[in-house]
Amino acid sequence: MDAAANEHHAARGGVTVFNLDNALKEWVKTLRRNPGFEDGYIEELRSHVLDEVDFLVGQGKSEQEAFETAIANIGPVDGIGVEYYKTNTRRLVAAPPWQPGGNKLGLLYNYFKIAVRKLKRHKGYSLVNILGLGIGITCFIFILLHVKTELSYDNYHEDGDRVYRVARGTQFKSSTRLTAGNSPMLAKTLKDNFPEVERAARLLIWKSRIIKYKDRVYYDTNSRYADPELFKTLAIPFIQGDPETALDRPNTAVLSRETAKRYFGDENPVGKTITIDDKDFEITGILKDPPVNTHYKYGIITSLSTLKDDEHINKWDMNYNAYTYIKLAPGSDAGDFENRIRRLAHDYIGEKLKAAGVVCTYFLQPLKDIHLHSHLNEESEPPGSLMNLTIFLAVGILILLIAGMNFINLSTANYANRAAEVGIRKVIGGQRRQLIFQFLGESLLISFLALISAVFMFLVVCPYLNDIAGTHFSGGGLLQPDVILILAGLGLSTGFMAGIYPSFFLSRFKPISVLRGVLRIGSKGLVLRKILVLTQFVISISLIIGTIAVYKQIGFMKSRDPGFDKEKKLVVRFPREVLNKDNYKTVKNEFLNHSSISGAALSTGVPGRWIYKWMLYPAGEQATNTQVVHCMGIDVDYIPLYGLTIIAGRDFKEELGTDTPNRGYILNEAAVKIFGWDSPEEAVGKGIFNDKIRVIGVLKDFHFMGLQNKIEPLGLFLMGEDYRYITLNTDMENTRGTIAFIEKTYGKFFPGSPLEYFFMDEDFDLQYRAEEQFNRLFRIFTILGIFIACLGIFGLSTYMAEQRTKEIGIRKVFGARYPGAPCLGARRTPSPSQACGKRQTQTIENYRQWQ
């Protein structure tokens, strides 16, 4: 090699000069590269080569020839190095570590020991470091699982990419309404007329029915009607029973396992009969419980053929809301199909729609997008919020950032203490990459300890968080491959990032300067640290601002007057069609028969609960002014009981002949506006549907659907039958006695029916549950984030103080008083603390120069 180099030189320079000293130096360098050689061995070999050269030159060879021969005689250098290594090592398997197949991990045990020793020696620091990162990761795990669940809605269906829900847009004169449900005729029409529709199934939600088996009676809000096709369109696995035939007869039903357990306990329900709203249904199958991540939760599904004689089911009726799911044949163009079905309703009931002045448009929604992207009316469950999800994810990442920065900060600070170790390691032959490997490994070890502690913390706090967030996570959620991957990646990257800077920085030290103590490294990395701490502050502050905003929002919603009196009201719910013209007055009076109850009102709906929606139009304007209006049947006591304000016209009055049930409407301001009337006064006296039914009064708007929703048009009318709720004004004093009285009274009229009652204010506030959950989670995560940040600052300051003990000592000896010392620490953190005066700062600078 040296010869070649020399020749090369010669060729370029044109002169051949062989310099024995240089050649020898080059050769010695190759020896040094081999870790088996020590200085003494090399010197011995060098001396040997020189002897040989002398001898050969004596025999008449040129210096260059002699040198080359001598080197050749010495033999391959690597082999010699290995021999030396074998002689020196105590290990039995003597393949040297630098050769392939050698044991590279020989020092691993030592690294591990040192790492553990460091952890033990700085217990507080280690705890802060591991705990901080651990808490951060715990938060992140929870948010990760939450986001993952939300994003995974309905992604498990076989051929799910070909399954769509057909939704509808109804365009009125001045507004458009998007609805998830559709006419029950749609599914059949699509299947019969469009070859690309492979399957089409309907799912009808029945708002609460009374389900009875032997002595077990419950209101069930999860009951559905469905076609048997549904099981081939969506993934709804059976545990028992045959999907093909389970729902093909009228009066058959399948139950989810949970529902089956509720009514049948350990009995096998298949073949048994259950009573739903006084009709008998045969149980033909048991379904797996619906997973959390589906938008259609079911408890009991009854056959849609049960309703085959219902007048609405076989008509293109817009009042029935059946969810229509279709599966397109493979390879069909969904966009093209959508275009062709857009105006389908007009082919069948064009006349009627035209008369109503309505344009009806169908569109497709991919199954996977329904949960997060569809916010239509009549959704089967409240949809998820993409925005909340994004915010959560951002919070998760921010917390992780805070924790990660802490970790990096504390690690860097701590490494500064280890310059001496680096020096010693280098002196006894540690190579730079070994040091890098050691420090990186150490930092990875700590980050994985944090990861493990995070998993444990998650297992511990999971039930509490579930409680707050309404989620259903468990330790099992961690075992999903992608979660494991993300967590491992997280541990690795945090460890790596925390380790990379110090390891490269430290391993660069020259041992001599470190050991002599020339190098003061405490202040190195200070800029990085300052930036990190500052970023942490910024993140913490933005989190705090976010929390305050969310908190105020909810406070606003809860404290603002909803426009009606929701206090001290107890509401009892009645089954369908049990109150009629003949008995409602008796029932009402019976409930009033208690000293604590001062008032009662009957109605078909109450604020915060589901209310009918009807299509109303002013007399003579059906084609041009049909609008969807929430409608509620009430009695004469309702408006005063709820403290609603009439701003024009008058309230219903029993004694006036024109107010016989159904003969007049009281609208709210929003309804007046949507019909295009200029003022409440103008609205009074207008006819609804025809001239016989008139608007007799206008109500001031009130939030009957919660403050987060805008106030929609509302119409009230006197009903006289089929009331569903009685609202009782109570003095809230002897609540237990009042409830006992209600139970007794209810039982007297409706023996065997389940009693459902609730307090108006509590029930109404349930509408803010999603917001509350969001708020509480946000708050917890913010507090944790700030806690982690504080933990970091605390760790860092303690560390700083520890490093400067000597300085503080000297200062005290010189007469520094107590408040002076903490200023030192304050200066090191980039807070705008101006506690130290300029003069004092100057002194500190002087001192440092002197030092």
Added chain:
Amino acid sequence: MVAASTKPLILSILSSGENYGYQIIQKVKELSGGTIEWSDGMLYPVLHRLEKDRLITSDWKMSDGGRHRKYYTVTARGLEELSRDMQEWLSVHDVLSKLWTPLRMNTMRPAEV
């Protein structure tokens, strides 16, 4: 074979007085008439091994030409080891000589293929 013989060779050479690596190699070459060929470098780890086994000791000295030389001396323990080796090698030699007397060197060629 060469490896096994190295130890007694070195010990024998050193038993006649202290010496350094280069000279030891020259001596081996000289005595064997070139039939024993080591790669020179390999001698040094062996010397190091012998020193570690306390059969020889070493000492750095400065040559006249100002060159560092490491001189090796055999220890008492080394001499003991040498006499043991000598007996072993001689007895092996005896046995092999008896076995090989009827044979001639030229008959020991491998059969031609």
